[in-house]
Amino acid sequence: MISSREQAPRFGPGHLLVDGNDDRLHRTAEFAFDPTVRQETALIGLLRVCCETYNAGLQERRDAWRQSRARIRLFDQFNQITDLRGVRDDALAWGARPLRGALRRVDEAYSAFYRRCAKGEVPGHPRFKASRRFHTACWDEPIGWTASPKVGTLRIQRVGTIRLPKGAVRQLRRLADRGGVPVTLTVTRRRAGTGWSWRASVGFKAVAAIKALPTAGVDSMVGADRGVAVSVALSDGTLLCMPPFLGDARDEISDLLRRRDSKAVGTRARTSLNHQAATAYRRAARRSDNWARETAKELVARFGVVVLEDLRLKNMTRSARRTVANPGTNVAVKQALNRILADAALGKVRHRICVKAEEAGRRTWxxxxxxxxxxxxxCGHCAPWNRRSRDLFRCVACGHEAHADLNAARNIAARGEACEAAWRAEGSPSLVRPKPKLRRRGSTAERCSDPNILNAA
Ligand SMILES: [Zn+2]
Known part of the structure; x- marks a missing residue:
């Protein structure tokens, strides 16, 4: 399994992120689909009802707290859905699951809110959402919909049977062939010109892992140093550089946004430029994500254990984000944006490595x-003047000379060895899945420390 950074157990100088011990995994198929006009109307109606449910759920929690300091839990709200029968049958036409999905999102919004409060941050209170900005419906159980890889369709209650494009069918089949059972569905819409484009993701459980032996040997270990100039440097001497997808897009985006700012608010030209900027950004993000996937695939195919450095990306981007919030000059904003984009790509590389490692049965530290x-x-000599320039490392004690990132990657690999040794000394324990949140006693609201938080909202 993949552990979150916060919950990953510590062994020696590092944390174990992926243990590579699972035979059955959760996997998601994500694809675009093209509903008919009638189906699209039904989907839009569904989103409207989900939005209404979301707002009602939020309203109930706010009112309960304001009036009687009562805290409402997710399952209290779930239970009320059945009360809609006979009163709001129009809302139940798609089944109860999507309504539950909307209430779950209210719960998630509150959990995030309380978590930030507990950390001492000043979060915004969960807000009501406008129907035209509410774009996602989700089903947490395989009820009210069926994905049939064999026929190549997605059937949704009240919406009907949607024909899926070839790529989607291929994805579904691949997961079903590996023993996967579809369990969750998310449907999302996105602006496309004057209409919408639709995407779905189907979550499968019990998908068989593909365990092939790494080409460099079972216990082969690689240290990877991620950076901005060289995206990934490997301890075996490979330097991998991501093409500047995000950098190129940034110029295009800032150009589009500058043109947008010259148009009056509410005009079609302005909206169109906004969408173009969003599309350019998404395209760049998708390309860098693809690059991260390919890189991760390669790494995992070659090595048995992958060691990364524990970059705290949030801390790295925090000051940059603040600069964006109160922009001084354009230069500062641009620099900050640069860093955020680069850091985002570094985060993607790590995420993709974890996913591929889990699938192939590799450990990640x-x-x-x-x-x-x-x-x-x-020789292990540590001194700031060892690093001569951004690229050059020359040891002042032993004269060892190398590319600075490769030297760092070798140090990371050495720390990985120490982790492995500590882990083996403790009997190679597997990661343990944390208890499901919903079954814990008391909801997140119960654990809120400051009862006055909601008064401010
Ligand atoms: Zn040295």
Missing amino acids: VVNPANTSRTCAV
């Missing part, structure tokens, strides 16, 4: 990155 770029990988 994150280790403390402190001093990895100043320590000599040969």
